[in-house]
Amino acid sequence: MAFTNPTDSAIATILKNTRTIAVVGAGTDRFKPVYGVMSFLIAQGYDVYPVNPVAAGETVQGKTILSDLGDVPVPIDMVDCFRRSEFIPPIVDRAIEVGAKTIWMQLGVINDAAAETARAAGLTVVMDRCPVIEWSRLGL
Template identity: 80%
Template structure:
């Protein structure tokens, strides 16, 4: 069965109830979409933890980039994925391991198998969407 994103009220609920976000694929390049999304999330009160093993220890927007979601010292509500679709399955597995509540795959990121695995483990999944766009579209 093909994946369908949750209804608008569920997506709005995810955005309203999320406090802690692991941003997978974060980096210091101000011209990458992840930089702008992180800025938006931080400015809207989310507790954002950038995660990228190849940039671990670097600082982006005042936050130290972590090597792994397991390094985040608090429970994770959302895992926001800025990785190519082929690299999503291990991100989802790690999200399940650390007890995240939702996985959000950014625009252009689609992995139906990983989405099914996450949903099967009880996580909410949003795929091929951007939380910044959804925030505005839903009037939050």
């Protein structure tokens, strides 16, 4: 079955009800899209946790980059994935293990098998979208 994203109203509900977001692939480079997305999410009041094993221990926007989703000290509502499509399956597996509610794959990130795995485990999946764009598009 072909993947379809949630409806606009469901995406709006996700964005309204989400409080804690783990941003996988976060880093300190101000010129990468992840930096701007993190800034936006923080400005909207989300509790954002950057996750990147390569940059673990570094600081980005006043937050220490964590090594693993399991290092996030609170329950995770959304895992926002800034990784290439082929690296998504282990992120989904880890998100399931830690009890995340939503997997959000950024623009250009598409992995149907990982999406199906996440959905089968009860997670909501948004793929090939950006929460900043959706926030603005939906007038939140």
